[in-house]
Amino acid sequence: MTANTPSDHDLLEMHRRMVLTRHLEEKLGEMHKAGRTRGPIHRCDGQEAVGVGATAAMAADDYVTTTHRGHAVYLGRGLDPRRVVAEIFGRETGYCGGRGGHMLVGDVETGMMGGNAIVGASIPAATGMALSMQLRGEARAALAVFGDGAAQTGICHESMNIAALWRLPVVFLLEHNAYGLTVHHSAQSSVPDLAVRAAGYGMPGETIDGNDVLAVYGAVEAALQRARRGEGPSLIEARTYRVEGFSTSDMGGYQPDAEIAEWRARDPILLARAALVDRLGAGRVEQCETEARAEMEAAFEAALADPMPAFAPHVASAPYAARPEGGR
Amino acid sequence: MATMRYAEALNLALREEMARDDTIFVFGEDIATYGGVFKVTxxxxxxxxxxxxxxxxSEQTLTAMAVTAAMTGSRPVLEIMYADFLPLSLDALVNQASIYHYIWNEQVTMPFVLRTQGGGGVGTGAQHAKSLDAMVAHIPGLKVVAPVTPADARFLLKAAIRDPHPVIFLEHKLLYNLRGEVDEADDAVGEIGRARVAREGRDVTILATSRMVLEAEKAAEELAGEGVSAEVIDLRSLRPLDLDAITASVAKTNHAVVVNEGWRFCGYTAELAATIMDHAFDDLDAPVERVAARDMPIPYAEPLEREVIPGAADIAAAARRALA
Amino acid sequence: MATPITIGAAGGEYMESVVVTKWHVSRGARVCAGDLLAEVETAKAVTEVEAPCDGVLGEICAGEGDEIAVDATLGFLLAEGEDDAGAGGNAGTGGNAGAGGNAGAARDAPPAARPEAEASGGGRTDRVVASPLARRRARAAGLDLRQVTGSGPGGRIKRRDVEAVLARGPRAAGGALPVMLLHGFAADATTWSGLVAELGRGRRLIRPDLPGHGAAAPAGGGFEAVVAPLLEALDAVEAPRLHLVGHSLGGAVALSLAGARPARVASLTLIAPAGLGPEIDGPAVDGLCRATRPESLLPWLRRLVADPRRIGDDYARAAMAGRVEAVRAAQAALADRLFPDGTQALDLRSALAECPLPLRVIWGRDDAILPWRQALAAPGHAALNLLPGVGHMPHVEAPELVARLLRETVTAAEATGVQ
Structure with missing residues (x-):
């Protein structure tokens, strides 16, 4: 899916991946309520268009880094739902053999270089990959997905400065969902539209509708092309909204009901469905959605039947040479 | 065989490795045009x-960038000008560099070297004179080396660059001008995790790191005049630690003095003392004696700084206590 | 409970007072039984005061330069971790003399506080401070660290201390077994002081008081009642085996213990033991029990030794001080059961004849209490030493020789490992 204008097939595939992601989130919500998940789960309901649209724009050898709320990036990049679910449930068959958990899924083969649960860390991570690409003369690019909370970190500034200074092939995709944990964006930044910061680094910046998967796709695709041409980084601010809480352990109460309702009405899947029904007819879209849900159901069924991992010490962490078992 | 300074030996290693492997790149503050504030580059x-x-x-971002560059096909060598700035790099070390090999189920390696220099003794003040060895040696997934001789500086830097895991390479500002023999024709690579017996002895083992090895050697000379035969072990690698070398020496001498220029409390000497207790308790004929920096900020004025940073006299006194 | 430090045998027989010339350890120092604590000056010589047990030096009652009575308390030894507050209240005086002939040991503490607490069964032993290596070496050599004096900081035992002790013994690897010394009738554990000084350090010595003697409770019965608590003490000794030495009545007890626990006894040394014939100097027994004044005690004390000049008025006075009425009554009752009508009622000759252990019998040819010919009841494998010019107290009258003989027995027994 690298064409400038996505085909009907591409559009339907993006829709399918958004539905797949939504169904993952809803299933996780149910399983959390049933006490069957471990640790907090950070759902991205309502933000699917950002991760799916952006990864759809990537070339096969591009890299992407994402946040602790990265399920749309995982599935958008084409990771196997069964292995994603297996990782979330700590199974041996998960992408990281159960060592990572839902925030730290990484898959080198697809260039999905990790969710990252240190807020802001995905920004220098992609920047460093871009430096590696540049030094080796490769026409590739790296995509950093990060949130409006991460935009306030020092490493965000440092990374943008270095990337712009060295014209690194990196795209900064700011997934603006309005909240840093419980604190509204207006309490975190004096500037409502963060894209204006791009000017300070001498790189292009734009604000787009993050709930419009096609808009995300288009903006990111253009920025990646620019990066591959050696023209340096771009900042894209995709405005979206986190309709569920920060995580499954979030007690809520800080997001106004009216605000949530307003954004639910602009649900990215509803928007995409409407557009697709116009183009392809309701039957094809419904079939696509049904298949996506069935795929995720099957993924859960298979992953939950997978074995738990066996422990092995990490030899490279051993404090004593030639003693893989560690200290004692 | 040539006599060269420690800084020159590091420079030689970088040149040799960069010529051999074009995925290696070197970056850091003031390292290109100026050649590094200690002229290593x-x-x-x-x-x-x-x-x-x-x-x-931008130390924090530079370190984080080195991490992912290393994960994606490059071999970065990052210079952090002072070890005192390591806290800025720490998130990238603790939360990124050290975890991925394990957490990603060994999908990636991390051939990344962070060179830095620490230590006091020349009036650089509280923000430029620390030894934060323990802070980095604490982190599973990192390796930490601290060569003392020019020959080891070259061999271990080459080993660090070729290592598939992140290596913190600790230098010392008072070592850069130290001269030593380096056999340029020898293309051997050092082995991380192997200590060196700097001086053989029978009565007491002195384990030391970095510049403290030189102070330990001075102390051993002083003790020899008193009829005490001290064995000085240059650990070279702080993590992983050469446990066999430590236990073999303590089994021979039954007395141990552990020395590190960092702070004492929760410091590297605490780990060494605990290691000896864990693995050589029944060989001990006296409690392990620790020599470390006083637990306080490092002052500027010479008579004050001298009180905080340990030296040969402290090591000799500790050896006498161990042998009392 | 604090153990008083007294001058004991070091006071000499003729002195009423001594001058403390030097303390060799300071308050808080950890010491082992037999360690040199202080020096006192008697009329003619400087003599040493040794630690009566392991412990930590607590209060010092007599400083350097102080002139004190021979029966005064110099200070107190505390058990590990014990507070020395209140120790001063135990600064008792008095002494037990009797046949042991040593004046001045303070003995008003209850039995549990006695130096030989571990031998009397219930007492805890002080924690030994030793390096891990010293412990390992001692363990490998079967050496009890309580026999070792530490030379490290704070008295910590280091490897060199263990090796010094091992180097002294001919059979270092086998370990030096402890020696239990059992005193005679009307004496107490202080009777061994002269012998102990000759034996030197490096071996653990256990010196209990017999029931009704010293600080021990009265027997309340016959010979079996005397033996029973000592059998308990023997069983409580933390060593694979031990050497037994007994004098007079203690010899008879030692012989009984060896019969009861042959596997626990490495060797048996009997010094003028009781129980080997009916003859005994009945009037001397009665006289010792009856005497209420130094003047009446003196002639009987003099009968114990070959050369009566060894015992003077001062000696008798000091000895009499410990023979309080309760002690005299307990011993009189015991004598009535053991030696009725001037006859030894107990007969252990067959036990002696059947004793398979390394065995030595030592007797003075001038013994006026028990005739030395009773020694001839010993079996063929026993060593027999009949000392000319010595009376009933060979360990007091000829301590160097007795120490030498004892060392030979102990060394030979440990070297051959005979059970």
């Missing part, structure tokens, strides 16, 4: 061009 930019880069003053 002098002349590299001329030879290797864009693979040697001056950077903005």
């Amino acid at each position: 002098q002349g590299l930019a001329e030879q290797f061009g864009d693979r040697v880069r001056d950077t903005p003053i």
Whole structure:
């Protein structure tokens, strides 16, 4: 899916991946309520268009880094739902053999270089990959997905400065969902539209509708092309909204009901469905959605039947040479 | 065989490795045009061009970038000008560099070297004189080396660059001008995790790191005049630690003095003492004696700084206590 | 409970007072039984005061330069971790003399506080401070660290201390077994002081008081009642085996213990033991029990030794001080059961004849209490030493020789490992 204008097939595939992601989130919500998940789960309901649209724009050898709320990036990049679910449930068959958990899924083969649960860390991570690409003369690019909370970190500034200074092939995709944990964006930044910061680094910046998967796709695709041409980084601010809480352990109460309702009405899947029904007819879209849900159901069924991992010490962490078992 | 300074030996290692492997790049503050504030990278930019880069003053991001560059096919060597700035790099070390090999189920390696220099003794003050060895040696997934001789500086830097895991390479500002024999024709690579017996002895083992090895050697000389035969072990690698070398020496001497220029409390000497207790308790004929910096900020004025940073006299006194 | 430090045998027989010339350890120092604590000056010589047990030096009652009575308390030894507050209240005086002939040991503490607490069964032993290596070496050599004096900081035992002790013994690897010394009738554990001084350090010595003697409770019965608590003490000794030495009545007890626990006894040394014939100097027994004044005690004390000049008025006075009425009554009752009508009622000759252990019998040819010919009841494998010019107290009258003989027995027994 690298064409400038996505085909009907591409559009339907993006829709399918958004539905797949939504169904993952809803299933996780149910399983959390049933006490069957471990640790907090950070759902991205309502933000699917950002991760799916952006990864759809990537070339096969591009890299992407994402946040602790990265399920749309995982599935958008084409990771196997069964292995994603297996990782979330700590199974041996998960992408990281159960060592990572839902925030730290990484898959080198697809260039999905990790969710990252240190807020802001995905920004220098992609920047460093871009430096590696540049030094080796490769026409590739790296995509950093990060949130409006991460935009306030020092490493965000440092990374943008270095990337712009060295014209690194990196795209900064700011997934603006309005909240840093419980604190509204207006309490975190004096500037409502963060894209204006791009000017300070001498790189292009734009604000787009993050709930419009096609808009995300288009903006990111253009920025990646620019990066591959050696023209340096771009900042894209995709405005979206986190309709569920920060995580499954979030007690809520800080997001106004009216605000949530307003954004639910602009649900990215509803928007995409409407557009697709116009183009392809309701039957094809419904079939696509049904298949996506069935795929995720099957993924859960298979992953939950997978074995738990066996422990092995990490030899490279051993404090004593030639003693893989560690200290004692 | 040539006599060269420690800084020159490091420079030689960088040149040799960069010539051998073009995925290696070197970056850091003031390292390209100026050649590094301690001149370790002098002349590299001329030879290797864009693979040697001056950077903005952005240690946290530079370290994080080195991590992912290393995960994606490059072998970065990052210079952090003072070990005192390691806290700025710490998130990238603790939360990124050290975890991925294990957490990603060994999908990636991390051939990344962070060179830095620490230590006091020349009036650089509280923000430029620390030894934060324990802070980095604490982190599973990192390796930490601290060579003392020019020959080891070269061999271990080459080993660090070739290692598939992140290595913190600790230098010392008072070592750069130390001269030693380096056999340029010897293309051997050092082995991380192997200590060196700097001086053989029978009565007491002195384990030391970095510049403290030189102080331990002075102390051993002083003790020899009193009829005490001290064995000085240059650990070279702080993590992983050469446990066999430590237990073998303590089994021989039954007395141990552990020395590190960092702070005492929760410091590297605490780990060494605990290691000896864990693995050589029944060989001990006296409690392990620790020599470390006083637990306080490092002052500027010479008579004050001298009180805080340990030296040969402290090591000799500790050895006498152990043998009392 | 604090153990008083007294001058004991070091006071000499003729002195009423001594001058403390030097303390060799200071308050808080950890010491082992037999360690040199202080020096006192008697009329003619400087003599040493040794630690009566392991412990930590607590209060010092007599400083350097102080002139004190021979029966005064110099200070107190505390058990590990014990507070020395209140120790001063135990600064008792008095002494037990009797046949042991040593004046001045303070003995008003209850039995549990006695130096030989571990031998009397219930007492805890002080924690030994030793390096891990010293412990390992001692363990490998079967050496009890309580026999070792530490030379490290704070008295910590280091490897060199263990090796010094092992180097002294001919059979270092086998370990030096402890020696239990059992005193005679009307004496107490202080009777061994002269012998102990000759034996030197490096071996653990256990010196209990017999029931009704010293600080021990009265027997309340016959010979079996005397033996029973000592059998308990023997069983409580933390060593694979031990050497037994007994004098007079203690010899008879030692012989009984060896019969009861042959596997626990490495060797048996009997010094003028009781129980080997009916003859005994009945009037001397009665006289010792009856005497209420130094003047009446003196002639009987003099009968114990070959050369009566060894015992003077001062000696008798000091000895009499410990023979309080309760002690005299307990011993009189015991004598009535053991030696009725001037006859030894107990007969252990067959036990002696059947004793398979390394065995030595030592007797003075001038013994006026028990005739030395009773020694001839010993079996063929026993060593027999009949000392000319010595009376009933060979360990007091000829301590160097007795120490030498004892060392030979102990060394030979440990070297051959005979059970």
